[in-house]
Amino acid sequence: MLNINFWPVRRLCGAAIYILLFTLFFAKNADAIPTFARQTGQNCVACHVGGQFPELTPYGRLFKLTGYTTGARTLPFAVTTVASMSSVANVSKSDTAAAGVSTSNSNSDFYKNNQPIVATGSVFVAGKVTDNIGAFLQVTYDPYASANADGSSSGHTQADNMDLRYADRIVSKESDLIWGVSINNSPSVTDVWNTAPAWMQYVPGASPGSYVFTDAYGPYPSLGAGSNVAGVTAYAYWNQTWYGEFGLYTTADGGARVFSAGIDNGDITHLGGTNPYWRLAYTKAWGASNLMVGAVGMLANVYDGSTNPGDPNAYNQIRNIGLDTQYQYILDPLTITAQAAYMEQSVYYSANTLASGAAYQFYQSDGVTPVAPISPSSTFNTFRAKLALTYKARYGGSFSYFNLTGTTNTLNQTSGYELGGGVLSSANGGGSTRVTGNFTGNPETSGVTFEAFYMPLQNLRLGAQYTMYDKYNGSSTNYDGLGRNASDNDTLYLYAWLAF
């Protein structure tokens, strides 16, 4: 059941209006402009469908594939910031709520619920370096990165998407070959279709607990290697029809440490060996329409955190293979985008993981029989589809459907019966996790997200998302073993997203 406190909503609208007026009155000229728009002198809609940054038009895809080098080199800085508010349907089924911890306290399960915040900010250094070399470098600040014992929170800055590439284009009336090499820190960040794992989720999320059920944290097809790693990929796009890319990834340390800048040494993602990534796509354009059908895959060895990165028994092997498709219709004043992506992820757990077993011993409902031993592997199948429309590059909306299914594995079970029966949360001396726990060991999560947005200026997006869950962590009801239902996680997310 949705519970909206109107006063915070009015405060958030007031904040959004303040941001709007501030930018209007203090930005008469082109002193601070999104860097690619300044480099080309073109409106954002030239590269972004209906103005929905970062979703790319065919022209925007060619801009990126040719290394961000179209136009004249200019001051390459840009900044984005997001103000937001999240409202979770049910904030009472929580140990912190039971203990009377305010949602203004960073240790609350629903920290900042119904409270407007400045959620995040990014600085970009991006654009043309030479006629063949360009870059997209993003650093992001999270004001709520960690919770302090006194109830406050501390911010943190770290490297985000990074893509430095060399590209060339050999084009004539008979043929067109674009090719390039990229050094980057996230598999598929080089991709130019918004069904890619690095790009399909793009409305910025936030860290406070009340945001854990927003669409940004819902199931999205993703690659096991994650981000903030280091890799080299090579790609080619032939006659604007066939696209192929292949690369290798490794840990972002040593000379590549900049790709994981801001992350503590003990927390960076360690990859073992060479970790191949590949991507194929077929594209066709006709009239106002264009279509992409593609596939992507990766094989990654990811350190499990058990001993040390030098231990060969400490690596989970993760295999990804995915299919994706994107259709766009772009004809003023209307744009339509339909996207669908499916990813199968198979995880083969490390020897250390199998040897140590599950983190906590749960029992079956009789309180006597231990749950099944952990399985040596798990499979996760993620499907997401999205339909988005914009009108006059000003009004827009989208509908998304997501469905994560997979094998049941007690390794993924974070809630369960104690010895002797009963389910106790960790706050009450047991081993179960309340709110985000998994009682069945099955990952199934499904639902929909509705979104409406308004762009009064080409670089300002005011939006509202409502995410509804049909299943969460394996069940519609009592998914955490302590009474929380999937629908309790339904969340309203309001945001004001500004780029300049």
Add this chain to the structure above:
Amino acid sequence: MKNHLMGSVATVACVFLAALAGCSSIDRSRDWADPAVPGVTLAQQVCSNCHGVKGESTNPMIPKLAGQTSAYIESQLLAIRSRDRNDARTRTYMWGPTQHLTNAQIKDIADYFSGLEPMKFVTPSAGDSDSGRHIYYQGIPARGVQPCASCHGKLGEGDEITPRLAGQFDAYLKARARIAMTKIVSHLDDSEIENVSAYMASVGTGSAPIAILEPTGDKVVKLPAVKQAPTPAAFDAQGDPKNCHYSVWTSGWYCGDFWNAFLYRLSGN
């Protein structure tokens, strides 16, 4: 399992990129602000992104340029560069790419597209082609409308500064007609413009043989001069068209007073 091979690959890649930094070729440059870049290079590397390397753009919002008269393309690029052509789509997509072009580059770009095989016919999205054919060849003398063919040619091929229409997207022709030919089309209603546009779209390269009609012989009535169509909104009427600035706070470019530009945007334009 530290991987020295990957570390070496990354190092080599960085050195490779650094070495390549000095190896760019001006014949494959995409820098439209560099006067040394040949116009043909810009046409193939950049203009083709929207207009197609053979001048056959795909999206009907984007005009085809294949076989268009060189003088017309040149005149339009000059008008866009000088901001005299300032409709919304031109401001959005074309002011940026043209602002630094030299006259020589503009001439070369025009010659490149003009020399391509003329634009192929298009199935019209709307309109009655046959009705449009009659207006194209015979005009509407009683309403002061002379035959379009008298300037645009019997095959719609254009002549020097008068553009080729044959094979152009009908939606684009319809959108441009009242802006580019305000006085001449002022005596046509929207459906008639749509019909003529449909006919021109259908007679591009590869179409069925064109059935030319002879003029009726009726004398075109000379009607009183028609006032220039009112500008779409106060925004366009504000200030000198050359007093234009690029800003992300409005629709990319705005002319005249900033506050009026914002009000224009909020009013639904």
